[in-house]
Amino acid sequence: MRDTDEMGLTPEAAQGYEDFFLPAIFAQWPPQILNASGLKAGDNLLEVGCGTGVLARQATTIVQPDGQVTGLDLSESMLSVARRKCPGAIFQQGNVMDLPFETGSFDVVIASFMLMFVPDQPLAIKEMWRVLKPGGRLVVAVWESLGKNPAYTRLVEIADRQIDQAAGASLAWPFALGEDGKFADVFNAADVATPTIDAHKGRARFASIEQFVETEIQSWVLAESVNDSSLAAVQTEAEEQLIEFCDADGALDIPLNALIAVAEKHR
Numbered sequence: 275m276r277d278t279d280e281m282g283l284t285p286e287a288a289q290g291y292e293d294f295f296l297p298a299i300f301a302q303w304p305p306q307i308l309n310a311s312g313l314k315a316g317d318n319l320l321e322v323g324c325g326t327g328v329l330a331r332q333a334t335t336i337v338q339p340d341g342q343v344t345g346l347d348l349s350e351s352m353l354s355v356a357r358r359k360c361p362g363a364i365f366q367q368g369n370v371m372d373l374p375f376e377t378g379s380f381d382v383v384i385a386s387f388m389l390m391f392v393p394d395q396p397l398a399i400k401e402m403w404r405v406l407k408p409g410g411r412l413v414v415a416v417w418e419s420l421g422k423n424p425a426y427t428r429l430v431e432i433a434d435r436q437i438d439q440a441a442g443a444s445l446a447w448p449f450a451l452g453e454d455g456k457f458a459d460v461f462n463a464a465d466v467a468t469p470t471i472d473a474h475k476g477r478a479r480f481a482s483i484e485q486f487v488e489t490e491i492q493s494w495v496l497a498e499s500v501n502d503s504s505l506a507a508v509q510t511e512a513e514e515q516l517i518e519f520c521d522a523d524g525a526l527d528i529p530l531n532a533l534i535a536v537a538e539k540h541r
């Protein structure tokens with residue numbers, strides 16, 4: 275059994291997230307999310323599910339020297355990368371469903387591409403709302419549905435066929451809140467605020483189809499359950515099915531669109 279943490283992640287998986295997922299997918303999103311949050315100099319920011327701290331790195335340059343960025347994550351493996359990469363922020367292990375902070379502590383609370391992994395999503399929203407100051411802003415980003423992200427639909431179908439339905443479901447899971455009205459339903463169930471929810475366009479870029487499959491399947495939680503022969507079968511089918519998304523150099527450049535919800539807490 276490998277040395278996994280509360281999220282089932284090894285230190286190697288967290289480093290893989292930093293080295294491969296960030297440049298391919300996540301590093302482009304902090305400017306759009308921070309812009310939606312209205313974060314400014316002197317603010318006290320909490321980012322829940324901060325991962326390796328890609329957003330925290332940019333946020334510290336906005337809030338400092340008078341403000342503070344706090345990143346919280348369930349995964350110690352992710353947090354140890356974040357502490358190395360972003361010494362200007364505070365990083366703390368914890369669960370978004372039971373935040374270890376006083377009521378009304380933060381000017382801005384951000385949850386970037388993490389809510390889909392949380393078992394009780396309305397409780398997570400309630401907790402984030404609780405720790406916001408009056409006048410503060412909650413910003414939550416999730417992926418749009420698989421229907422809006424066609425290359426990922428193909429990858430899910432290939433994983434269903436070549437590994438098993440659990441693998442396909444695991445790859446589809448991050449897109450679940452983008453399905454019809456589900457994101458708004460979580461806020462309704464939390465019963466704290468009605469957010470504005472806007473669609474935002476993004477891209478995912480990988481050097482090759484092989485790197486896409488490696489990153490999506492081998493660098494993340496699926497890695498432990500996929501053997502070499504099923505991975506090879508996924509690679510072979512993906513080379514056929516995803517070729518239309520490649521440019522002349524064989525690089526994969528695919529749409530990866532998101533929804534960003536913003537809610538303001540009245541004074």
Ligand SMILES: C[S@@+](CC[C@H](N)C(=O)[O-])C[C@H]1O[C@@H](n2cnc3c(N)ncnc32)[C@H](O)[C@@H]1O
Nearest residue numbers: 281300323324325347348349369370386388391
């Ligand atoms: C896809 S990553 C996103 C990381 C980061 N926000 C980014 O944009 O790169 C999702 C993160 O949420 C964290 N996470 C999942 N469930 C959580 C929970 N219940 N409480 C706190 N963090 C959680 C995971 O450990 C992981 O680091």
